Amino acid sequence: MGQIVGIDLGTTNSEVAAIIDGKPQLMPNERGKFLTPSIVGFTETGELLVGEPAKNQAVANPERTVTSVKRLMGTDRRIVVGEKEFTPQEISAVILKKLKLDAETYLGSVVDEAVITVPAYFTDAQRQATKDAGEIAGFKVERIINEPTAAALAYGFDKTGEAKTILVYDLGGGTFDVSIIRLVEGAFKVLATTGNNNLGGDDFDYRIVDYLAARFKEKEKIDLRNIPDVSQQRAILQRLKEAAENAKIDLSSLLETEINLPFIYTEAEEPLHLHEVLTRAKYEELVTDLVSQTEQPIQLALSDANLSPGDIDAVILVGGMTRTPLVQRLVREQLDKDPLKDINPEECVAIGAAIQAGIKRGSLEEFVVVDVAPFTLGIETEGDKFSTVIPRNTAIPCSRKSLYRTTTDFQTEALIHVLQGESQVASENESLGEFILSGITPAPKGESLVEVSFDYDVNGIVKITAKDRKTGASRSITIKASKKRLSAEEVTLAQRDVSKYTGSMLVQREKSKVLLEAENTLKELLQLIRQGEKKEKRIDDLELAKLGDLANQFKQALKEEELEALEGLIEKATNLIADYSY
Ligand code: AMP
Numbered sequence: 001m002g003q004i005v006g007i008d009l010g011t012t013n014s015e016v017a018a019i020i021d022g023k024p025q026l027m028p029n030e031r032g033k034f035l036t037p038s039i040v041g042f043t044e045t046g047e048l049l050v051g052e053p054a055k056n057q058a059v060a061n062p063e064r065t066v067t068s069v070k071r072l073m074g075t076d077r078r079i080v081v082g083e084k085e086f087t088p089q090e091i092s093a094v095i096l097k098k099l100k101l102d103a104e105t106y107l108g109s110v111v112d113e114a115v116i117t118v119p120a121y122f123t124d125a126q127r128q129a130t131k132d133a134g135e136i137a138g139f140k141v142e143r144i145i146n147e148p149t150a151a152a153l154a155y156g157f158d159k160t161g162e163a164k165t166i167l168v169y170d171l172g173g174g175t176f177d178v179s180i181i182r183l184v185e186g187a188f189k190v191l192a193t194t195g196n197n198n199l200g201g202d203d204f205d206y207r208i209v210d211y212l213a214a215r216f217k218e219k220e221k222i223d224l225r226n227i228p229d230v231s232q233q234r235a236i237l238q239r240l241k242e243a244a245e246n247a248k249i250d251l252s253s254l255l256e257t258e259i260n261l262p263f264i265y266t267e268a269e270e271p272l273h274l275h276e277v278l279t280r281a282k283y284e285e286l287v288t289d290l291v292s293q294t295e296q297p298i299q300l301a302l303s304d305a306n307l308s309p310g311d312i313d314a315v316i317l318v319g320g321m322t323r324t325p326l327v328q329r330l331v332r333e334q335l336d337k338d339p340l341k342d343i344n345p346e347e348c349v350a351i352g353a354a355i356q357a358g359i360k361r362g363s364l365e366e367f368v369v370v371d372v373a374p375f376t377l378g379i380e381t382e383g384d385k386f387s388t389v390i391p392r393n394t395a396i397p398c399s400r401k402s403l404y405r406t407t408t409d410f411q412t413e414a415l416i417h418v419l420q421g422e423s424q425v426a427s428e429n430e431s432l433g434e435f436i437l438s439g440i441t442p443a444p445k446g447e448s449l450v451e452v453s454f455d456y457d458v459n460g461i462v463k464i465t466a467k468d469r470k471t472g473a474s475r476s477i478t479i480k481a482s483k484k485r486l487s488a489e490e491v492t493l494a495q496r497d498v499s500k501y502t503g504s505m506l507v508q509r510e511k512s513k514v515l516l517e518a519e520n521t522l523k524e525l526l527q528l529i530r531q532g533e534k535k536e537k538r539i540d541d542l543e544l545a546k547l548g549d550l551a552n553q554f555k556q557a558l559k560e561e562e563l564e565a566l567e568g569l570i571e572k573a574t575n576l577i578a579d580y581s582y
Pocket of ligand 1: 010011012013171172173200201202245248249250252318319320321322323324345346
């Protein structure tokens with residue numbers, strides 16, 4: 001049996017962790033980093049890039065770069081790259097496959113099972129799509145767990161003795177979740193969960209993009225969001241988005257930041273440059289309504305759990321966006337409490353997933369996790385009404401049955417339309433799918449009873465069955481599979497497609513390894529030169545000039561990613577550094 005890992009498949013970054021020697025640990029990628037950008041790219045020649053190399057080429061090659069695919073999970077959207085078309089599941093699978101390779105390299109053994117996290121507010125279709133992505137990547141997906149629950153597990157891992165009520169505020173790249181979790185002697189019980197599937201860091205970035213474009217238009221009379229040439233437009237937006245994200249991140253620690261985008265546009269052969277100074281105050285003004293949108297879910301979660309802010313013992317912040325001072329202020333004001341400082345908001349979700357993986361494998365027997373259904377589930381009844389079968393925040397797994405009477409005389413078929421949402425009006429909720437129960441015993445209206453059962457599993461995925469109560473025997477049920485789901489054959493086909501890229505990923509890994517080694521050797525070389533210049537080491541001027549020349553060759557080869565040249569340079573520099581270490 002292979003190993004099991006926990007994966008945080010994020011909108012912006014993803015991480016992989018496992019239980020190693022009884023403790024949850026993140027595993028580094030081939031560049032030695034824990035955070036892998038959730039970005040997939042293809043070079044002009046069709047070579048696949050995942051993670052950092054894909055991020056590095058995003059500006060130069062926006063048409064062939066896929067970012068924030070998590071936002072498309074559970075939709076029917078196709079992602080077109082060159083002549084190829086991908087489902088969101090396939091792109092996510094490529095990211096998962098890379099994390100699998102990273103984990104296998106680190107652990108030195110096969111990894112074949114995974115616990116993957118999703119936002120608590122992910123719908124059934126989004127969860128199913130995530131599970132499919134895991135399977136396409138070659139994992140048996142042991143469990144899909146909610147990100148805030150995973151964060152609470154990471155927090156509670158070494159605090160099993162204390163009873164605590166924890167509020168997790170999770171604002172990531174694309175989604176927002178709040179969960180309230182009660183921790184008693186190793187049992188994690190989710191009391192309530194709320195959120196917004198369409199609110200995250202990307203929205204903040206776009207506010208800055210709009211601001212920069214508006215300023216540029218004022219000055220240069222050119223709208224950077226409305227450039228006629230499509231490929232030029234894409235490249236400009238990509239540069240603006242990247243600059244906006246960097247500015248946003250800077251403003252978490254600085255009071256102002258400079259944004260410089262030289263040669264952003266050329267008009268009548270005259271290059272135009274974008275230069276702006278953005279203050280934290282201005283940024284906060286641009287995004288204050290976005291931050292305020294997180295207030296209502298906090299209040300709703302508290303009221304669903306029958307708690308007041310004073311009942312919360314600890315507040316955990318999850319997701320890179322929670323480093324924003326305005327976000328931290330809002331949380332403090334709403335809950336009258338300082339959030340915990342010792343939890344890493346980007347890392348705790350993967351750690352929690354690894355703990356859940358450990359629980360599954362039986363290596364961490366002392367923990368129990370009970371999660372809840374984030375939405376109300378039910379079916380449509382006559383007159384566009386919504387009939388609840390499982391109310392939101394019901395502990396899962398659970399099974400519920402509801403009985404419905406036939407509505408027309410001698411009805412032999414019934415259309416069961418399953419929905420999720422909080423509205424009494426069926427059409428205002430989200431449709432999960434529908435199926436026809438046929439073979440109902442013909443009888444005057446209201447006399448035949450149809451029993452509908454909902455089975456909600458621990459992954460938050462629902463199975464619905466219906467049967468004719470009158471005969472007692474279950475009848476044939478035709479389920480119209482939701483368009484969004486992949487069939488077993490589609491998963492197998494996608495598996496084959498994604499496997500084709502494994503070779504390309506391995507080549508990329510080797511390349512990344514050389515680049516990393518080259519960067520580290522260059523650092524050592526530059527340090528040696530500094531020591532020589534400061535006379536801390538005796539290196540004569542001629543030698544110093546030679547070392548400087550070598551460093552320049554290194555920089556050039558690194559820029560051009562000339563692997564063979566780099567390998568030669570690494571050897572030469574390593575020998576020289578060794579010579580001077582005596
Ligand atoms: P996640 O993938 O959940 O960690 O969230 C990623 C989001 O957090 C992205 O929108 C990032 O731009 C954003 N982010 C990362 N670091 C920071 C920071 N220091 N300040 C503000 N936002 C950040």
